[in-house]
Every structure is written in C-alpha cells, then in structure tokens.
Amino acid sequence: xxxxxxxxxxxxxxxxxxxxxxxxxxxxxxxxxxxxxxxxxxxxxxxxxxxxxxxxxxxxxxxxxxxxxxxxxxxxxxxxxxxxxxxxxxxxxxxxxxxxxxxxxxxxxxxxxxxxxxxxxxxxxxxxxxxxxxxxxxxxxxxxxxxxxxxxxxxxxxxxxxxxxxxxxxxxxxxxxxxxxxxxxxxxxxxxxxxxxxxxxxxxxxxxxxxxxxxxxxxxxxxxxxxxxxxxxxxxxxxxxxxxxxxxxxxxxxxxxxxxxxxxxxxxxxxxxxxxxxxxxxx
Amino acid sequence: xxxxxxxxxxxxxxxxxxxxxxxxxxxxxxxxxxxxxxxxxxxxxxxxxxxxxxxxxxxxxxxxxxxxxxxxxxxxxxxxxxxxxxxxxxxxxxxxxxxxxxxxxxxxxxxxxxxxxxxxxxxxxxxxxxxxxxxxxxxxxxxxxxxxxxxxxxxxxxxxxxxxxxxxxxxxxxxxxxxxxxxxxxxxxxxxxxxxxxxxxxxxxxxxxxxxxxxxxxxxxxxxxxxxxxxxxxxxxxxxxxxxxxxxxxxxxxxxxxxxxxxxxxxxxxxxxxxxxxxxxxxxxxxxxxxxxxxxxxxxxxxxxxxxxxxxxxxxxxxxxxxxxxxxxxxxxxxxxxxxxxxxxxxxxxxxxxxxxx
Numbered sequence: 001x002x003x004x005x006x007x008x009x010x011x012x013x014x015x016x017x018x019x020x021x022x023x024x025x026x027x028x029x030x031x032x033x034x035x036x037x038x039x040x041x042x043x044x045x046x047x048x049x050x051x052x053x054x055x056x057x058x059x060x061x062x063x064x065x066x067x068x069x070x071x072x073x074x075x076x077x078x079x080x081x082x083x084x085x086x087x088x089x090x091x092x093x094x095x096x097x098x099x100x101x102x103x104x105x106x107x108x109x110x111x112x113x114x115x116x117x118x119x120x121x122x123x124x125x126x127x128x129x130x131x132x133x134x135x136x137x138x139x140x141x142x143x144x145x146x147x148x149x150x151x152x153x154x155x156x157x158x159x160x161x162x163x164x165x166x167x168x169x170x171x172x173x174x175x176x177x178x179x180x181x182x183x184x185x186x187x188x189x190x191x192x193x194x195x196x197x198x199x200x201x202x203x204x205x206x207x208x209x210x211x212x213x214x215x216x217x218x219x220x221x222x223x224x225x226x227x228x229x230x231x232x233x234x235x236x237x238x239x240x241x242x243x244x245x246x247x248x249x250x251x252x253x254x255x256x257x258x259x260x261x262x263x264x265x266x267x268x269x270x271x272x273x274x275x276x277x278x279x280x281x282x283x
Numbered sequence: 284x285x286x287x288x289x290x291x292x293x294x295x296x297x298x299x300x301x302x303x304x305x306x307x308x309x310x311x312x313x314x315x316x317x318x319x320x321x322x323x324x325x326x327x328x329x330x331x332x333x334x335x336x337x338x339x340x341x342x343x344x345x346x347x348x349x350x351x352x353x354x355x356x357x358x359x360x361x362x363x364x365x366x367x368x369x370x371x372x373x374x375x376x377x378x379x380x381x382x383x384x385x386x387x388x389x390x391x392x393x394x395x396x397x398x399x400x401x402x403x404x405x406x407x408x409x410x411x412x413x414x415x416x417x418x419x420x421x422x423x424x425x426x427x428x429x430x431x432x433x434x435x436x437x438x439x440x441x442x443x444x445x446x447x448x449x450x451x452x453x454x455x456x457x458x459x460x461x462x463x464x465x466x467x468x469x470x471x472x473x474x475x476x477x478x479x480x481x482x483x484x485x486x487x488x489x490x491x492x493x494x495x496x497x498x499x500x501x502x503x504x505x506x507x508x509x510x511x512x513x514x515x516x517x518x519x520x521x522x523x524x525x526x527x528x529x530x531x532x533x534x535x536x537x538x539x540x541x542x543x544x545x546x547x548x549x550x551x552x553x554x555x556x557x558x559x560x561x562x563x564x565x566x567x568x569x570x571x572x573x574x575x576x577x578x579x580x581x582x583x584x585x586x587x588x589x590x591x592x593x594x595x596x597x598x599x600x601x602x603x604x605x606x607x608x609x610x611x612x613x614x615x616x617x618x619x620x621x622x623x624x625x626x627x628x629x630x631x632x633x634x635x636x637x638x639x640x641x
Contacts, residue, residue: 034408111289115311115622179402180474183623190296190399192625193289254474255402257623258311 004083011082012075019214020044022221026247033251048210054203059108066104067205067212073097074215081222084148087135094219097212098124101197108200116196120184122258126265127171133273134171137164138226140280151229158227158238163276165227167269169242172220174265178250181265183258191255286314289622293322297400297626300636304617304629311622316614324640331597336362336570339597340434343587346602347638348429349392350580352378352385354638355434358600360514361576361587362436368564374438375516376557380451381425381433382515382578383546383553387458388417389581390539390546393633394469397536400626401478406468413461416454423450438563448554455547462543470537479533483616483628486530495612496605497583498542499632502535504528509579520552532631539633569593580605582633604638 024041031038040046058064077094080086098120105117139145141160142153150157158165174181185196193199201209221239228234256264286309293301301322307315330342343358344351356378363370370378391414398406418428424447425431433441443451469475485495490503500507501524508524510517525541527534571593577586583605590599609632616628 030404034405035412036408111287114287115289179404182402186402188296188404190404191402192291192297192622194296251405252468252472253403254398254472254478255623256474256477257621259621260477 007082008079011079015078015218016211016214019218022217029247048207051207052204056204057202058205059200062107063104066100067208069100070097071208071212074212078215078219081147081219087145087147091131091135105197110200112193112196112199115193116184119258120197122262123174123184126262127174130167130171130269134164134168137161137277150226156228156230161276163272167272170265170269172246175220176246178246180253180256181261182255291625302636308622313617313620316617323636327641328600331600335595336597337436344430344432346641347635349389350385351430352381353578353580357576357578357585357587359434359436361574361589362570365570365572365574368437370438370564371561372558373560374562376553377439379516379553380550381431383550384417384421386581387546388414390543397630400630409465413458416458420451420454437566442562452554459547478627479536480531482532482624483631484531485612485616490612493612494608496608498535498538499609501526502538503530509577509584514578520549522549532627535631582606582635602641606635606639
C-alpha cells in the first residue's frame with residue numbers, strides 16, 4: 001500500500017516536471033531548426049506559473065469544470081500507467097480527458113472554439129482506432145493488456161511490432177499538436193481559428209490545460225518506451241529518437257486540413273497496423 | 284457543422300494588417316464573404332492641402348512602409364512630368380536599384396508570411412533571415428532599414444559609392460545562393476503543393492475583368508508588368524515579366540519566388556550600366572495642371588494622379604494602390620474554398636492594407 005502511494009506521489013510530481021522539461025527542450029530544438037536561439041529550457045514553467053497567477057476568468061462554469069476534468073483524467077491515466085494497470089483502461093481514461101477538452105470548447109459561443117472543438121473530435125476519430133490497435137498488437141504479442149506484463153516481456157516489442165510503432169508515431173504527431181496535424185489548436189495560434197479549441201481558455205484554466213498536456217506527452221512517450229522495455233538505455237534512446245523525429249516532422253511540413261488528416265491517418269495508420277497484426281497472426 | 288458566421292480579422296494573428304472578412308461557412312466550406320475596410324485610414328491624400336509639394340514626398344513614403352521607395356518615386360515622376368524636369372541618367376538608375384531592393388525585401392517578407400499562413404514556420408524563419416541581408420543593405424546605403432527616403436523632386440538625395448555598389452553585389456550573390464537552397468522546400472514540398480495548388484483559382488479573363496494587377500495577375504497568365512513601360516532606367520535593361528498560367532496560390536507563389544531572382548538580375552544589369560554624373564536636377568517653379576504616373580510595386584501597379592494650380596500646395600493627390608485593385612478578385616477566389624484555405628488565399632494577393640486605406 002505504501003509502495004503504491006509512493007508511486008502515485010512520485011508520478012504526480014515527476015510527470016509534469018518531465019513534461020515541462022520536454023516542452024522546453026522541444027522549443028529549443030525547434031528554434032535551432034529555424035535558425036533561432038529559442039527560450040530558456042525552463043520557459044514553459046515560467047509561462048505556466050504566470051498563467052496560474054492571473055485572475056481566473058472563464059466564459060462559463062462548464063469551461064472551468066472541463067479544464068479540471070481534463071487535467072484529472074490526464075493525471076489518472078499517467079498514474080494508472082505507472083501502477084502497471086490495464087492498457088485499455090489507461091487509453092480510455094486519456095480519451096475521456098480529450099472529450100472533456102472538446103466539451104469545454106463547445107460550451108463557448110466563440111466560432112473559433114466551436115470549429116476547434118469539431119476538429120478535435122475529428123482528430124480523436126483519427127487516432128483513437130490506432131491507439132486501440134496498438135494495444136491489441138501488444139496483447140497479441142504478450143498475451144496480456146496489463147502494462148506490468150508488457151514491461152516484464154523478455155524481448156523488445158519493436159522488433160515484433162515495427163509497423164504498429166510507426167502508427168503510434170502518427171498518433172504522437174496528432175497528440176503533440178505538431179504539423180501537419182496541428183489543426184484543432186496549435187502552439188502559436190497563427191491559423192485561421194487562432195487557438196481554436198483553446199481560444200477561450202485563459203489564466204489558471206489555460207495553465208491546467210497546459211499541465212494536462214504535459215501529462216499526456218509523458219503518457220504517450222511512456223507508451224512508446226514499452227516497445228523497448230528490456231533496458232533503460234533502449235527505452236531512453238527510442239523515446240529520444242521518436243521525439244526528435246516528431247520535432248523534425250513539425251519543421252519540414254506545412255499544416256494540412258482535417259479531410260487530409262482523416263484520410264491519411266486512416267489509410268496509412270490502419271494499413272500499417274493491420275499489416276503488423278496479420279503478420280503477428282500468421283507467424 | 285451548420286451554417287455559421289466566422290470573423291476573419293480585423294485583428295487576427297494571420298493578418299499583418301487589419302482587414303475584416305465576414306465569412307459565412309457551412310461544414311468549413313466558404314459560402315459568402317463580406318469585406319470591411321477602413322481600420323487604418325489616415326487621410327494622407329488630404330495632407331496635400333497643408334504640405335507643400337516637396338514635403339509631400341515624405342508623406343507619400345508613409346502610405347506604406349514596405350514599398351515606400353516606389354510611392355515616393357511614382358509621386359516624384361508625376362510632379363517632374365508636370366514641371367518638365369528631366370532627371371539625370373544616374374538618378375534614374377539609382378531609383379531603379381533602390382526600387383528593386385524594395386521589391387526584394389517585400390517579396391521575401393511575403394514569402395515568409397505566406398509560409399506562415401499554411402503553418403510552415405521554419406520556412407517562414409528562413410525567408411525572413413535572408414530578408415535581413417536586404418534590410419541591412421538598405422540601412423547601409425540609405426540610413427534607414429524600411430523607409431529609405433532617398434527621393435526628392437528632380438532626383439535623389441543620396442548616391443551610391445563604388446564600394447557600396449560592390450557591397451550590394453556581394454550580398455545579393457549570397458541572397459541568390461540562399462534563395463536557391465529554399466527552392467525545393469518551397470516549390471517541391473508535397474505539403475506546400477497540397478495547400479496551394481488548385482486553391483483560389485482565377486482565370487486570366489476573370490482577373491482582367493476584375494481589374495487585377497501585379498503578381499496576382501501574372502499568376503493567372505497575363506504578362507502585364509508596368510516596368511515594361513520603361514520608366515526610370517527600366518527601358519535600358521532586358522527583362523521579361525514572370526508569368527505562371529494556373530491562376531492558383533501555387534502560381535502566385537512561383538511568380539513572386541522567380542521575381543526575387545529577376546530583381547537581383549535587374550540590379551546587376553543596372554550596376555553594369557549606371558553612368559556617372561549628377562543625381563538630382565535643379566527644380567524651379569511650382570507644378571501646374573494635372574499629372575499621371577504609374578509604376579510597378581511589389582504588389583502590382585500603383586497609380587498617382589496629381590492636380591496643381593501653380594501654388595505652393597497641391598490641389599489634389601489621388602492614389603490607387605495595387606491591393607485596392609486586388610480585393611475584388613480576392614472575394615471571387617474565396618467562395619467554395621475550405622476555411623483552412625482562407626489565410627493562404629488572402630495572403631496570396633499579398634494584401635497591403637496600409638496602402639489601400641492611405
């Protein structure tokens with residue numbers, strides 16, 4: 001019991017710290033790719049602390065509730081992952097958080113928020129089937145949906161599930177809000193719907209959403225690390241290379257539209273996933 | 284999604300300047316566009332009644348920062364024609380060189396903004412990095428980075444030394460090299476083509492019917508460029524308008540990208556042929572009667588009308604700017620397009636609201 005409490009406490013402290021740090025490194029790497037110096041690595045923390053100190057202003061009470069609900073769902077998903085729980089439960093918990101983000105945007109009357117919310121739903125429609133197929137692939141290989149069992153698996157999953165890992169890369173691009181999939185909202189707001197989904201969030205509630213996003217980033221990278229869970233070096237290297245590829249992709253592509261995203265994510269992602277699953281089955 | 288109204292501007296992160304487009308949208312497809320202008324009207328034409336015709340050079344330079352050189356040059360040409368002043372040959376070449384530097388930094392600014400409009404931030408940064416070299420050149424030769432302020436009635440207030448000319452040529456070599464490196468990521472990238480090809484198509488006939496000008500018109504296959512009129516030293520140099528036929532955002536992108544190299548080539552030609560001599564003619568008397576002049580700005584033809592009665596102050600100045608001419612064609616491009624295409628199509632005409640509203 002004490003071990004469980006310690007794991008929960010350590011996860012709740014470490015995940016946002018690590019998430020913010022990754023965000024800071026991301027901003028520096030992006031800046032260097034764009035011939036800029038970029039902000040200090042701790043800038044995301046400065047931003048969030050500044051937002052937390054602002055006067056709380058919300059469009060309506062639903063928006064406040066949804067910000068808390070999103071953050072809570074993201075935290076619970078990471079904690080469940082840390083405890084080695086059921087992978088499907090973790091994925092559906094983070095999906096609940098994503099839906100609350102949409103409900104918060106839909107509760108506003110701003111056309112930017114509404115369009116952003118609809119696009120977020122389409123993004124969810126694009127990546128959720130892929131996430132479930134990744135879980136199915138892991139189950140077919142390890143015989144269990146339990147994360148603890150996957151961690152204990154004797155060989156790197158990447159060697160057996162390479163195409164599913166590529167599909168997970170697509171999911172990561174969408175969830176990290178990177179080009180070409182930064183449609184429902186983007187990190188800078190230079191698009192036709194400004195900040196889309198997050199246009200009407202401000203102050204501490206926007207900070208909660210940002211912290212929730214850090215938890216999501218940690219969850220997805222932790223999921224990626226399962227594909228080389230046999231050694232710490234392998235896990236860190238795999239995650240670092242994957243994230244670096246995400247940053248490069250963000251910097252070498254233009255933003256596409258939701259029709260293209262839906263077609264591409266399903267055509268490419270589902271094909272990769274199904275091919276890998278058939279290969280597993282036939283073998 | 285049901286039919287809804289989405290405001291695009293007047294304050295919007297994608298727009299460098301304020302213009303309001305009221306978009307009627309159904310399932311993210313544009314059904315109707317209603318524009319609203321007038322957010323930065325400053326009444327500059329009215330100042331003709333309170334500033335003498337020499338001071339008006341500094342006023343028209345401030346119609347637009349990005350193409351200030353060409354506003355001043357067009358106004359000076361108009362007044363010089365009314366007063367029968369012949370500018371020295373060297374001044375005509377110097378005006379051409381600074382004009383093309385203006386066009387260069389304007390097109391590089393636009394290339395960056397256009398990349399930003401479809402979310403290609405790294406490309407945006409690279410173009411603006413190259414643009415800095417041209418801005419530095421303007422500062423080194425004219426003392427100002429943006430509003431170079433070199434024109435006076437009768438010629439110029441500044442000359443270019445041989446060292447400055449060599450510096451310009453050296454830096455333009457580097458600009459050209461760096462621009463060549465960006466050709467593939469700009470024109471050959473799958474995502475860029477996907478976002479620009481087939482978007483905001485306007486045919487040559489429709490573009491002419493709506494009074495379209497500049498690279499927007501040339502992107503629809505019409506080889507119209509006011510520089511071919513031969514004003515200043517353009518008549519002495521060899522060049523052909525850059526034309527693309529498809530009439531979409533990608534064509535307009537290609538036209539402007541290729542015009543960057545054309546400007547570099549024109550500056551090189553001018554440097555080879557520039558004669559020695561005076562840089563300004565003596566100006567006596569005051570303008571009287573009516574005058575017209577037009578030059579090719581980065582965004583297209585700008586048209587100046589001046590009316591004077593021989594007094595210190597002008598009776599009237601009327602300026603028709605290229606964006607004013609291109610707004611009708613923009614409104615024709617948008618219906619039927621997706622909401623995500625709006626920034627790309629709006630930016631594709633390179634709107635200058637400061638010019639339009641004066």
